[in-house]
Amino acid sequence: MLFAAAGYRVTVYDIEIRQLENAVSDIKMQLGDLERQGLLRGTLSADQQFQNIRTTTNFADAVKDVMYIQECVPERLDLKASVYAQADSLMSDRCILASSASALLPSKLAAGITHRNRFIVAHPTNPPFYAPLVELIPSPWADPDVVPTTNAIMEKLGQVPVVLKKEIEGFVLNRIQYSIMREAWGLIKDGVIDVDGVDKVMSAGLGRRYAFMGPFETAYLNADGMYVYAERYAAMIEGVMNTLKPTSTFGGPVLDQIQQELEARIPLDDLQKRRQWRDKRLAALSQLNKRLDGEDDA
Known part of the structure; x- marks a missing residue:
């Protein structure tokens, strides 16, 4: 779309x-x-x-003579590699082969193909129409034009691309997302808060601010710049950071608790309806941002 x-x-x-x-x-x-x-x-x-x-x-019909390929198969290295092997023999030397991978490194994904110099990860946020961020992570062998060309395509689509300076497991969006999930998991495990409470902390608290600005701008505005923020809060931040939860197994009784609490609030049969509810609000937020940006520029 x-x-x-x-x-x-x-x-x-x-x-x-x-x-x-x-x-x-x-x-x-x-x-x-x-x-x-x-x-x-x-x-x-x-x-x-x-x-x-x-x-x-017909795979050949899909990729032959095209200028850009966006691969979206499940997050399995073997499955993606089989797709790239097919594309490799059919794509032109100027075509860009992009992957929607959300954690797999481009150096591993592109290692076995001839056109690894035309490979890049273009990881969209879900749902991409309503959450426009796209992470761009080129293969280590990428030609100089691959990043700027992909960046320009994403901007033409109306997406918001960010370029990672080097590859790292999970990229940036998922590393931050999983860090939040890890701490929330530990808080639920320790009986500090329930699932609904965690979701409210994000949706009615942090998420309200992060819908318009990131954590650093939030901190910057909460004080008179980052130096003042650090002067005021560094000791408190470091003290809390030292108590953050270690990595936990993603399963067991905590997973059961989270599933059961969510299912009581959103039955599995209602997931599609809830996704539509989500998309409607994301669309309205996009419109609000667009309108306010126009007013700011006026």
Whole structure:
């Protein structure tokens, strides 16, 4: 959808025709809903965007002579490697091969392909239409044009790309996300707070600020700059940091507790409805940000 909205001709590939049929149906429905809500990206109508999308179960038909490939298979190195091996023999020497991997290092992902110089991880945030951040992590062998070209494509889509200066497990978004989850896990395990309480701390507290600015700007504004912030709070921060929870096994009784508390609030049968609830609010937040940015520039 994002590529089609920007005017690109998009080919969606899958081995299962049913998956493609479901995708097309879902895309058409989403585009119609977005148009009715005035939330479409770009200048094209929903129908024009939909006409930019086609599907195929023929891999060669999907990747031959294209300028950009976005691979989105599950987070398994062997599975991704098999896709790259196929693409490697078909893609042009100027095509960019991008992966949606969320933790696997590009040096491992691209190690076995001839076109490793055209490889980059372009890790989107889920759901990408409503949460526009994209992490860009090039392979160590990437040609000089790969990062700026991918960055320009993402900006044309209306995404917000950030470039990592070097690769690291989990990249940046997931390292921060998992750090929050690790501490929250420990607090639940120790009986400090329940799942609903943790979610409220984020949604009604930290998340409200982080929707507009990051943790460093938050700190910067909470004092008269970072030097004053450090002068006021460094001892307290260091003391709390020394009590943070160590890595915990992602399973067992704590996982059971979290699942049960969430399922009592959001039954599994209601997940799709809750995702729509989430997307509606993310869309409204995007519109609010856009409107306020326009007022700030005026």
